[in-house]
Amino acid sequence: xxxxxxxxxxxxxxxxxxxxxxxxxxxxxxxxxxxxxxxxxxxxxxxxxxxxxxxxxxxxxxxxxxxxxxxxxxxxxxxxxxxxxxxxxxxxxxxxxxxxxxxxxxxxxxxxxxxxxxxxxxxxxxxxxxxxxxxxxxxxxxxxxxxxxxxxxxxxxxxxxxxxxxxxxxxxxxxxxxxxxxxxxxxxxxxxxxxxxxxxxxxxxxxxxxxxxxxxxxxxxxxxxxxxxxxxxxxxx
Ligand code: APR
Numbered sequence: 410x411x412x413x414x415x416x417x418x419x420x421x422x423x424x425x426x427x428x429x430x431x432x433x434x435x436x437x438x439x440x441x442x443x444x445x446x447x448x449x450x451x452x453x454x455x456x457x458x459x460x461x462x463x464x465x466x467x468x469x470x471x472x473x474x475x476x477x478x479x480x481x482x483x484x485x486x487x488x489x490x491x492x493x494x495x496x497x498x499x500x501x502x503x504x505x506x507x508x509x510x511x512x513x514x515x516x517x518x519x520x521x522x523x524x525x526x527x528x529x530x531x532x533x534x535x536x537x538x539x540x541x542x543x544x545x546x547x548x549x550x551x552x553x554x555x556x557x558x559x560x561x562x563x564x565x566x567x568x569x570x571x572x573x574x575x576x577x578x579x580x581x582x583x584x585x586x587x588x589x590x591x592x593x594x595x596x597x598x599x600x601x602x603x604x605x606x607x608x609x610x611x612x613x614x615x616x617x618x619x620x621x622x623x624x625x626x627x628x629x630x631x632x633x634x635x636x637x638x639x640x641x642x643x644x645x646x
Pocket of ligand 1: 430431432588591612
């Protein structure tokens with residue numbers, strides 16, 4: 410059985426209409442990373458940070474999964490239907506829900522999810538599609554201690570134990586639409602290579618870690634990912 414691990418980043422959602430972080434007109438060109446993506450920023454000005462995530466959350470229903478998300482979901486479906494003998498895990502750094510809406514199920518959101526809140530009072534994780542403010546009460550305990558369930562800089566990404574063991578035992582690791590500058594995800598290629606995996610990058614431009622990959626294909630995700638899935642289904646990769 411071929412074990413496939415796929416890492417996705419903001420580039421996979423770009424053609425759906427969502428901004429990446431580090432491209433010329435990306436999110437970090439418009440907002441301060443320290444203000445909206447650190448625990449210190451939240452302590453200093455929680456309202457500003459809630460407004461930032463409220464806006465991102467409100468933008469989500471206006472965008473749809475693109476051909477790259479759909480091709481990855483189709484690959485998972487083909488595996489479920491035993492059309493190929495493989496196992497697939499998708500790890501995404503993205504906080505949008507486009508992989509789920511395309512139909513992907515085996516998915517780790519290592520940087521959290523826009524549609525979840527985390528109560529720092531009772532520790533509940535809450536599915537949430539509305540605006541959140543500093544005085545929004547937790548639906549479980551009533552305390553006004555909700556924060557977006559997003560992993561900020563300096564915090565530990567989710568599911569790292571499961572991700573690490575998947576990377577060490579996979580046969581094929583594919584990185585899609587990520588600049589490869591944010592750790593730990595930027596180090597996944599080395600982790601996969603330290604096992605026996607073939608490593609492939611699909612990106613618009615070479616990522617920071619491009620030389621670590623066995624193969625690098627450059628172009629838009631909506632073209633490269635469906636082609637890659639075709640190859641996997643034909644056992645050509
Ligand atoms: N198809 C494929 N790749 C694309 C496309 C596209 N249509 N458009 C852009 N890209 C590539 C860019 O060339 C870039 O290498 O996607 C990458 C996006 O990089 P970043 O903006 O840095 O996004 P990402 O790598 O996901 O960021 C990682 O940084 O700020 C944090 O927490 C945030 O999860 C995020 C993390």
